[in-house]
Amino acid sequence: MSLYIIAVGGTGAKFVEAVAHVAAAGLLTEETIRVLFVDPDEANGNLDRARKTLATYKDCYNLLTKDQKGDAKECSWMQTPIELFNPDVWSPIGSRNNRTLSSLFNYGNYQPDSSLRNLFNVLYTDRERETSLDMGFRGRPAIGSAVMSKLDLDQNALEHEPWLTLFSQIKADVGAAGRDTRIFLCGSAFGGTGASGFPTIGRLIANQLKKEGFRKNVKLGGALLLPYFEFSVPPDFNAGDEIYARPEQFLLNTEAALRYYRTQAGGTFDTIYLLGNQDLSPVKKFSLGRGEQRNEPHFIELYAALAVQHFLSHIPTQAGEAVVISRGDPRRITWEDIPGSDVRQKMANSTRFAFAWTTDIVNTLRQAQQAFEQFPTVAPWSIEFFKHRQGRSDLPEFQQEFNKISVITTWCESYLRWLGNLHTSTGTSLQVQLFNRDAFLDGNGQLSTNSANFFKLVSGDSAMANEDDTIPRLKEQLIKSGSSVIKSPNEGVVGLARALYVLSNL
């Protein structure tokens, strides 16, 4: 199965971050996921973080699968190749800087007092017309819709890169390979880029697929995120001539967007997931856009990523089928509220591994670097994975493997930070009780070094809180079973990490 993800706007970028972490836990597909970002603000902080997350994921994935890809049934970690298109970001306003609504629509060429000019003046204020779109559509769907409508009218809008590659790849998947091919879009219904881009790009893709003659062979789905955060504009904020997103308009924007989708976007998507939260989470820092627009991960994005899991496995049985999910208690989110039978087990597995690796294994391996020949005396598991004069000579040299440790560590830290932030994203009115955040992140958001918290990581099941469930016991199992815990690749740092991952499963 081939999956293409089109991430629209900042929310789309945050969704991709969640997809990368959920994919790492083995919850999506073993086939390649290809990702394209759609954002006029290429310097957007959310986009930057999503790119970094994907880069970290790819480094780790490439390391783990460099020589051989392990059996997914045995170890579900990092089974999904994730590729970015080139260029990875497509901007609906083109590549030139300092584009404005006026320049895009050649407003300056309209005759004075022409009906077109007057209409433009009615729809957009001077500031909206002249504000630079380099920082996106400023949370204004009206601006975004104008830009996107222009695309809609352009018959050749998708006939350049990276769309050409995307469609030729889809053609190859559907045609010669006969693969089940799916496209999934994600964006917000209340911002600028997402609200305007989601339906338009969805329609453009659907039209292109029709034109190419394989619309019926491709499932088109999407997650539309309803308002789930808000922010306060600081009273001393001096916007000057700038325009910016106004949270008080989010609900209004959403209402209008949903009405539009209902009447205008019908038939474009095979499946749509609408996700929202009645308690809007406070965004810590207000920003206009660019690098400062870096909102913390939110649990809604986890749901959006899990919607991909549902989309991949679910075939709608009837038109207009509604899939409903809600949480049991308005004040908390527990594992009972998470869809998918294997989500808890696989995410717990990833979390326990990442925690064990960062709080214990890395430090132990660093100590081993000083005198590896003596190390197996106290850490007998090490001789199972690395070459030693008393052990197997066909294993990799420890010193030559050392730089691989940091690749895995970087992924573990990225995952744990993302997971921790999901738990603090909701403010005080709603508690996310999936993992015990305090067990792996301190109050300042720094990763915990207290490996004794291992047994406390997963929330919601007192039976799991077993004090014998410790990292030393995990390593003891590693000593007892050695590299035979897993089949190949089971040597060196990769083998050690994979074996530990398997043993970290609850």
Next chain:
Amino acid sequence: MRPDEVTRTALVTVIGAALVFIVQSLIYKYILVPTDVVVEVWIKERYAISAAIVFVVTVASQILWYYIATRYKGDEKEAESMRVPWLGLLILSLTSAVIGVYFAAYFSDGSSDPLKSGSSEAFVSLIVFFVIDVLILYWLATAISTPRGYLMYIVPGSLFLRRSLLRIR
């Protein structure tokens, strides 16, 4: 302990027992015959008791070490320090050897029966034999049979014996 570990330690203990109670007795009877005692009586009245002391204490030390290793709840950081109890049990076993040597060579029960006296002539050989016995029954047994875990290579030479010589884990 796993079956293979139990098998190995049982094998070493049986070999050690054979050495202590049969082979060494025969050596004293036919090869290193002490001339200052009536050898059959000495073996029965002195050597057998000394050998039993060494054997029981050493095997008890061995079992105690296995118990400690099985119950060990630490990790790499504390593993090194577990050499101390292992050495303590080795010293206990060697102490039993010293007691055994003293009993077989010099100990007098106060009777004037020369048939039941110790053999000072066997002093050196007793030291050599009992130290070998301790090494086999305690060091070798624990080196190749300490339960798999953090302490499996704590015993000096165990890494070489298990991985290089015997090719076992």
